[in-house]
Amino acid sequence: MQVRHATNPTDFKTYTTERIRQDFLIEELFQADAIQMVYTHYDRMVIGGCVPVSKALQLAADETWKTGSFLERREAGFVNIGGPAILAVDGEAYELQKLDALYVGRGATSVELASADSSDPAKLYFTSALAHASLPTVKISIDKANPMHMGSLDTSNERTIYQYIHADGVQSCQLMLGITLLKPGSIWNTMPPHLHDRRMEAYLYFNMEEDTRVFHLMGEPNETRHIVVKNEQAVLSPPWSIHSGAGTASYSFIWAMAGENYTFKDMDPVPMNTLK
Template identity: 50%
Template sequence: MQVRYSTSPTSAETATTADLRDTFLVPDLFVNGEVHATYTHEDRMVIGGAVPGTGQLDLPAWTDVLGTESHLERRELGVINVGGAGHVIVDGEKFELEHLDGLYVGRGSEVAFAGEEAAFYFVSASAHATYPATLLSHEQVEPVALGSPEAANERSLFRYAWGQDLETSVLQFGVTVIADGSVWNTFPPHLHARRTEVYCYVDLAEDDRVFHFMGQPGHTRHLVVRNRQAVIAPPWSIHAGAGTGSYAFIWAMAGENNCYTDLSPVAVDDL
């Protein structure tokens, strides 16, 4: 597990490209037969990837970083399968996940990952209450249509955990799928001062990239992101991007609340 410290807006304004990537980009999460993760001090989120291969992988405690004997002793977890069919075992109960299916796991549970073709992306956050594990089928979640073809930002927003329907402490997560022919995500952008958000870009072709824009309005920077890489967006930073081909991204948030609409739009004139 890597550890990333909190950052200030001014640090991004003067950072080199290498500095930006070292601080905000989370690469190499998905390694066959291993569990990799990054702990960010931005709202104490953990971002990780588990690729079981032919075996089974337990969710590590990372006691030296989290200070607990079990990963979810005082945390809750969101999981999305970005690979082929697999399953997640929660306290002995098996949950089958197809591509882009999600799973919420409450505080105190023990978790393991399995599936030769599966690749699991996960995010955990501090939790003050315990809620039951819930399977979130991608096919059964009604998407919200956003954007337009004319603006090249037509997309479908799949809300898995967003402060309604499913009870969580602070964690929110879901998937946004960009329509064929569109390139932009989350544009025009917004800020949410009371929450940190992480994007994990998935389903990109090998040669495609997303140009992810970050920073304060009026002082934006960018990162070039490939398939299955994540970007940490602190509360002071916008988070938007444009891709060179079709893609989707997993969004996850944690912070002071789990109110999905607690955000501030940013006008294009202010960028």
Template identity: 50%
Template sequence: MPNVETRHAIDPVSAKSFDTQSLRQHFHVDGLFVPGTLKLVYTHYDRMMLGSAVPTDKDIVLEHVAETGTPGVLDRREMGVLNIGEAGTITVDGTTYEVGAGEVLYIGRGAGPITFSAPGRYYILSAPAHHTYPTKLIKIADARRVELGSAETANERVIIQFLHPEVCESCQLLMGYTQFAPGSVWNTMPAHRHDRRMEAYLYFDLSEEQRVFHFMGEPDETRHIVIANEEAIISPPWSIHSGAGTGAYTFCWAMAGDNVDFTDMDMVPMETLR
């Protein structure tokens, strides 16, 4: 059975009173990517589930998660899996996919069981689904690339979109990752919110000494959480989500909610941030 933790939704008024420990307890996810283990975090934000699987000499099989209330984990869900390690294989309904480093496997509703094989390090995201779309392996060359920012503003980066309407059909799960050029550290500034969707972030490709300062909260009540390599953040719909690192890094973003419009954002003017 997988190790599953439940995170309940927090409203912005309550979040204003949180100290550092409380912020981390509700929004920060650590302890991911432990060899030989499967860890899942089931959230009450649009029922998004995130987690990790790190198979070693034994495969890891994901089939039943009691928190979903269904016999199979994907009976009423879809899933995206990003491999942040060496090339490995994922087997779904008897079909085996070789998932290279930085590649994403989309798994449609109703599929399963799902078998993760070494030597990959798999980041797992799942959201409820109302329709079955085909399971699809998405190579980096097939993803949509958006280059933004500049070295002068320390935010030169490329957004690589995998679960995006122009790349792979999905019900509500959007997913990809953003890579920063050397010397660039700022992401998503000016900040934005989208009350129609929640987000989750995995920060990776950091050295042992590096940290990312993830900014969250309502625009006039911002807070921060310090993130180390391969740690994640659950971002509520009412919160901004921005960050600055002590060096370049990569972060995987995923969204679930009312639509799959990547540009559905409520921009926050810089002068309103506090």
């Protein structure tokens, strides 16, 4: 378990490239037969990943938060970006194909992560937030997610935002999660940018080639910085930061949010003439 502490925007202005990457970029999430996790002090979110190959992996509580089980006071959303997966929650099995997701509510005592076929292992990404109530475990496939078609080819940002865990879909306490798929020829996401100072966000970039990159933009609108991101790396986005990006080729990303408000539309647009 890595721990990432919160940063205030005034100090952030002085950060070097290496310090920005150290605090906000998660470079290694997917390792064979191991669960990798990062605990951030931004809204106490946990970001994790694993590739179960030869055995099922048990999601266990870390010493960091002093609880008996991982979901004792938490909820979690899992997304499969690899081969077929089998998730067992308190003994009940759920099969997840690629881009299927699973919401698991507070209080589940046993979560096992496995691959249906070791020759085509699952690749599971998950985010977890604190929860005040226990809600049902629900599987969501991409055809059941709520699609929002946004942008245009003229502005290189034609994309579909699939909402999985949100106010009008699978219910949670505060965690929201979805997937954005860009259309061919589009490379920009969330431009013009926005802020939502009531909540943080995490991005996992995936569906990229080995030699392609995404330039993830962050920082206050008048003090922007960037992080160069490879395939299957994640970025933490503080509440005070914009969060947009452009890729050298096609890419997709999983977004997850936690914090004060529980509405996808809680955004403060940033006028283009204020960006610096």
